[in-house]
Amino acid sequence: MASILSERQKDELHKSILDYLYNTGLTASYDALRSETNHDDFNPDPKSKHAGLLEKKWTSVIRLQKKIMDLENRNASLLEELSSTTPLSRRSASLTDWLPRAPARHSLSGHRSPITKVSFHPLYSVLATASEDASVKIWDWESGELERTVKGHTKAVMDVEFDKKGEMMVTCSSDLTIKLWDTTNEYKNVKTLYGHDHSVSSARFLPAGDFIVSASRDRSIKVWEVASGFCVKTFQGHSEWVRSVIPSDDGKLLASCSNDQTCRIWEVSSGETKMELRGHEHVVEVAIFAPVVSYPAIRELGGIKPSPRDDRLKTVGNFVATGSRDKIIRIWDSQTGQCIRSLAGHDNWIRALVFHPNGKHLLSASDDKTVRVWDLATGRCSKSIEAHGHFVTCMAWGRAVVSGGGETNGSGGTNGSGGAEGGGERAVNVLATGSVDQTVKVWTP
Numbered sequence: 423m424a425s426i427l428s429e430r431q432k433d434e435l436h437k438s439i440l441d442y443l444y445n446t447g448l449t450a451s452y453d454a455l456r457s458e459t460n461h462d463d464f465n466p467d468p469k470s471k472h473a474g475l476l477e478k479k480w481t482s483v484i485r486l487q488k489k490i491m492d493l494e495n496r497n498a499s500l501l502e503e504l505s506s507t508t509p510l511s512r513r514s515a516s517l518t519d520w521l522p523r524a525p526a527r528h529s530l531s532g533h534r535s536p537i538t539k540v541s542f543h544p545l546y547s548v549l550a551t552a553s554e555d556a557s558v559k560i561w562d563w564e565s566g567e568l569e570r571t572v573k574g575h576t577k578a579v580m581d582v583e584f585d586k587k588g589e590m591m592v593t594c595s596s597d598l599t600i601k602l603w604d605t606t607n608e609y610k611n612v613k614t615l616y617g618h619d620h621s622v623s624s625a626r627f628l629p630a631g632d633f634i635v636s637a638s639r640d641r642s643i644k645v646w647e648v649a650s651g652f653c654v655k656t657f658q659g660h661s662e663w664v665r666s667v668i669p670s671d672d673g674k675l676l677a678s679c680s681n682d683q684t685c686r687i688w689e690v691s692s693g694e695t696k697m698e699l700r701g702h703e704h705v706v707e708v709a710i711f712a713p714v715v716s717y718p719a720i721r722e723l724g725g726i727k728p729s730p731r732d733d734r735l736k737t738v739g740n741f742v743a744t745g746s747r748d749k750i751i752r753i754w755d756s757q758t759g760q761c762i763r764s765l766a767g768h769d770n771w772i773r774a775l776v777f778h779p780n781g782k783h784l785l786s787a788s789d790d791k792t793v794r795v796w797d798l799a800t801g802r803c804s805k806s807i808e809a810h811g812h813f814v815t816c817m818a819w820g821r822a823v824v825s826g827g828g829e830t831n832g833s834g835g836t837n838g839s840g841g842a843e844g845g846g847e848r849a850v851n852v853l854a855t856g857s858v859d860q861t862v863k864v865w866t867p
Contacts, residue, residue, distance in 0.1 A: 537856030542820035679706035715781030719798035745772030810857035
């Protein structure tokens with residue numbers, strides 16, 4: 423029978439078994455296997471990646487088996503509950519429209535300094551958290567267990583994100599570098615990008631995954647080619663620290679915000695500023711594009727009546743939300759530069775914004791320790807949650823896919839995409855928040 427393992431996987435398996443046999447004193451088996459697998463030059467090294475790997479994998483399998491059994495029991499109870507109470511379609515819809523409420527499902531502790539960013543894996547129940555303690559931690563958000571700690575930066579890690587396939591992770595730091603990590607190879611650091619002259623505050627993959635865009639305290643925005651690690655473009659325009667930069671869903675536009683109290687919309691192909699959004703009276707901490715699913719609510723908010731021939735109904739990047747230290751959230755028409763509405767309610771700096779995947783709400787996180795839910799159609803704050811014991815610094819949506827009452831886990835982008843999936847599946851929303859209190863909270867239905 424043909425082996426399902428690649429040659430590399432076979433080699434790693436053989437070396438792991440040899441390490442196990444050697445350390446357990448099974449010398450005859452060790453010598454025989456070393457000879458049969460042509461590993462005569464193998465020398466056990468307690469510092470090698472194979473040391474103790476077999477035991478780790480074995481315990482992981484047992485843990486996964488327990489998790490599967492727990493999920494099967496949970497699935498059975500959910501099916502029984504659904505068959506006797508709420509129709510599946512109504513329950514799935516309610517899960518899609520779900521909004522966070524206290525208490526959180528998990529409170530994840532392990533970082534030794536404030537949390538700076540949280541990011542969900544696009545396929546698995548994996549959450550990455552960045553911190554001022556110079557590390558990134560990888561969690562299983564379903565169980566709340568810590569999977570690993572990723573180290574490499576020498577100063578605070580300011581941003582973290584997975585690419586759309588989940589095969590790469592990008593981080594940036596106050597140590598002036600951007601790092602790429604191979605998630606399929608134990609989060610090995612495969613590239614370090616140098617070029618910024620000051621702290622790198624933001625790093626994101628463009629949608630295709632071939633390029634990364636970064637923002638820095640050196641007032642510049644740079645575009646990097648993933649394959650080569652080279653900087654291919656530098657955008658100049660902000661007069662002070664660029665706090666954040668994020669691409670539109672089609673990768674053609676960028677939204678950046680800065681200490682200069684402005685948000686800028688950039689055209690990636692030309693590097694030119696398409697629009698400068700002015701109106702905030704303090705540092706703009708966050709700027710994000712509204713997903714197309716939010717357009718109807720935003721149009722209602724601004725009293726904008728669409729024309730039947732209006733091409734902007736489906737094109738991305740038409741609306742932007744910004745949050746500032748002036749305690750105000752602003753919704754903008756990025757094509758005209760007009761502020762559609764200002765949302766006031768927070769008592770301190772606004773640090774993070776995410777659009778709800780259903781397109782009807784905007785969530786904000788603040789130094790007033792709360793997460794607030796805003797009704798996009800009316801501009802009213804419909805909910806306020808005491809989320810953390812200190813400033814709430816970051817927030818992101820994840821997603822679990824529900825089909826026929828069972829669950830399989832995945833994730834959505836920071837802005838979320840929401841809506842029904844094929845084959846009767848619907849997205850169940852999962853929210854993560856991070857705080858200066860050094861904890862990450864996971865909020866689920």
